[in-house]
Every structure is written in C-alpha cells, then in structure tokens.
Amino acid sequence: MAAVLVLAFVARHVVRTWNELGSDGAELTFRPGWFAVSGLVYLIGLAFCGAFYRDVVGRGPTSIPRFAAQRAYLVSHLGKYVPGKAMVVVMRAALSRPYGARASTSAVATFYETLVMMASGAVLAAALFALGGESPVVRPPRPILGVEEVRAFPLFAIVSAGLGAAFLTLVSPPVFRKAAGTLLRRVPGVGSDAMPAIDWRLLARGLVLTGVSWLFLGASQVAAARGLAGPGSIEVGLAAVPVATASVALATVAGFAVAIAPGGLGVREAVLMYALGPAFGPALATASALALRLAWVAAELSMALVLVPLGASASERVATAEAIQEAVPISEAP
Numbered sequence: 001m002a003a004v005l006v007l008a009f010v011a012r013h014v015v016r017t018w019n020e021l022g023s024d025g026a027e028l029t030f031r032p033g034w035f036a037v038s039g040l041v042y043l044i045g046l047a048f049c050g051a052f053y054r055d056v057v058g059r060g061p062t063s064i065p066r067f068a069a070q071r072a073y074l075v076s077h078l079g080k081y082v083p084g085k086a087m088v089v090v091m092r093a094a095l096s097r098p099y100g101a102r103a104s105t106s107a108v109a110t111f112y113e114t115l116v117m118m119a120s121g122a123v124l125a126a127a128l129f130a131l132g133g134e135s136p137v138v139r140p141p142r143p144i145l146g147v148e149e150v151r152a153f154p155l156f157a158i159v160s161a162g163l164g165a166a167f168l169t170l171v172s173p174p175v176f177r178k179a180a181g182t183l184l185r186r187v188p189g190v191g192s193d194a195m196p197a198i199d200w201r202l203l204a205r206g207l208v209l210t211g212v213s214w215l216f217l218g219a220s221q222v223a224a225a226r227g228l229a230g231p232g233s234i235e236v237g238l239a240a241v242p243v244a245t246a247s248v249a250l251a252t253v254a255g256f257a258v259a260i261a262p263g264g265l266g267v268r269e270a271v272l273m274y275a276l277g278p279a280f281g282p283a284l285a286t287a288s289a290l291a292l293r294l295a296w297v298a299a300e301l302s303m304a305l306v307l308v309p310l311g312a313s314a315s316e317r318v319a320t321a322e323a324i325q326e327a328v329p330i331s332e333a334p
Contacts (some may be wrong), residue, residue, distance in 0.1 A: 008065035034227030039299030043215025121249035218245025247275030
C-alpha cells in the first residue's frame with residue numbers, strides 16, 4: 001500500500017513538473033518504451049545486490065536457494081517506503097525464513113548488503129565525479145535546497161568521498177562484526193551462531209557486485225532521460241552513463257542517510273536534479289530525476305506482483321510473526 005501511495009504521489013508530481021517545465025518553454029516528450037527499459041535495467045541491477053545478499057546469508061548457519069534469495073530481496077524493496085526502513089528487514093527475514101534462513105541472520109545480512117551497496121556507490125561516485133573535471137552546474141528552473149549555483153563535479157566528488165570513507169569504515173569486517181555481535185546479544189534467544197562470517201574476501205566480492213549494480217542503475221537513469229528528451233534537449237546516450245551512475249549513486253546514498261525519508265523520497269530527487277544538471281541541462285535533469293522514481297516504483301510493484309505468488313506463501317505467513325519477533329529488535333536497535 002505504501003508503494004502504491006508513493007507511486008501515485010510521484011506520478012502526480014511528475015505531471016505537475018512536466019506542465020511547469022512546458023510552460024517555461026522546455027521541449028520534452030514522452031516515450032513509454034524507454035520507461036519500460038529503465039525499469040527492466042533497474043531490476044537487473046538489483047539482482048546483483050540480491051546475489052550478494054545470498055552470499056552473506058550463506059555465511060551463516062544455513063544457506064538459501066538463489067531464487068528464494070532474489071525473491072526475498074526484490075519483494076522486500078517495497079518495505080523501504082515505510083518510514084524508518086525497518087520494514088525492509090522484517091519483510092526480507094519473513095520471505096527468507098521458509099527456505100531455511102534464520103530471521104536474525106537475514107536481518108544482519110540485509111544490513112550488511114545495504115551498507116556495502118552504499119559504500120560502493122559513494123566510492124564509485126567519487127571516482128567518476130573526480131574524472132569528470134570541473135563543470136558549473138546548469139541552473140535548474142528554481143532553487144533546490146536553497147542553492148543557486150555551485151561548482152559541480154569537484155564538490156560532488158568531495159562529498160561522495162566523505163560518504164564513501166564513512167560507509168567503508170562501517171562495513172570493514174572488524175567494525176561490522178563487533179557492531180552486529182553487540183546487536184545480536186541484545187535479542188532474546190539469539191546466539192552468536194546467527195552471525196554470518198564476515199571477512200575481507202566477502203567485502204571485496206560485495207563491493208564488486210554492488211558496483212556493477214550501480215552501473216545498471218545509472219543506465220536506468222539514462223533510459224528514463226531518453227524517454228523524456230525532446231527535439232531541443234541535450235542528446236542522451238551511452239556516453240552519459242558515467243555521470244548518470246555517479247549522480248544516481250550520490251543521490252541514493254544521500255537519501256539513505258536521511259532515515260526519516262521513506263526510500264529517500266525527496267532528498268534523492270533534489271540531489272539528483274543538481275548532479276545531473278551539467279550533463280542533461282536543467283529541464284531534462286529535473287524531469288528525469290522525478291521520472292526515474294516513477295519507473296523504479298512501478299518496476300518494484302510489478303516484480304512483487306510476479307514473485308509473491310511463486311513462493312511458499314503459507315509458510316511465509318507462519319514465519320512472519322516469528323521473523324518480526326527476531327528481526328525487529330535488531331532493526332530498531334540504536
């Protein structure tokens with residue numbers, strides 16, 4: 001239900017923004033085929049993160065099949081639209097438990113996969129923005145976050161590098177093992193055996209898999225922009241994938257850091273509009289940043305409608321209550 005409401009809200013905002021940009025003389029079009037491509041490429045990118053989630057769960061007491069892990073990973077993405085982000089943990093644990101995974105192990109694996117994804121995204125954004133050189137931001141049609149104009153790529157590279165350093169510290173095996181072990185000890189009936197074996201090799205694999213995922217997410221942004229680019233817009237092709245990848249990564253990490261925003265809603269779009277400005281121009285950057293959210297939510301809903309009936313639904317209903325009891329204390333711990 002939350003995802004449906006987000007979809008309706010974003011669709012309304014996209015239409016309103018479209019009308020405002022049109023009244024300002026911006027030449028935009030609408031090609032639905034490109035939005036379908038954007039959603040499909042997004043789901044392919046998420047599958048790499050789903051593979052890493054299975055890797056982390058497999059380092060615990062039991063592993064789960066590949067399909068079960070991907071199903072749990074993709075469907076649980078709808079939980080991020082509930083404020084607080086705890087629902088992602090609960091959903092993924094409930095969807096994984098019928099296939100043998102412990103709810104506590106799934107909860108820890110969810111945290112680790114997410115933090116590694118944020119780390120790789122921030123590092124990749126820093127590298128790509130640094131390689132992009134200096135370029136002044138093209139002014140958006142209205143100020144965002146109270147800023148009229150900044151030096152774009154160097155500033156974004158510095159911010160991304162700072163975020164990357166913070167997240168890399170969190171996911172380093174010694175730090176994460178200590179933090180996760182402390183959380184597990186606070187959950188009644190959960191022992192240290194539920195803790196996945198986190199090591200440097202697993203971290204390296206996770207950075208590679210999630211790094212590839214970010215490239216697909218950047219390509220998804222390019223496809224969304226192609227679906228809106230009008231005759232007078234900047235030509236958007238494969239050459240735009242690096243800056244789109246860096247922009248999407250920085251915006252998503254920033255949205256994740258603001259925990260009160262469901263799915264980073266609002267924060268991600270504001271950052272993305274600025275980051276895309278030098279490459280896409282103000283009108284296309286604004287419209288495509290909003291359209292990307294629309295394409296992603298629609299893809300998540302569509303995939304959930306396909307995957308939910310394919311699983312052990314009866315067992316999952318029984319497992320949900322148990323997963324809540326075991327996973328919620330971990331997800332809500334300070």
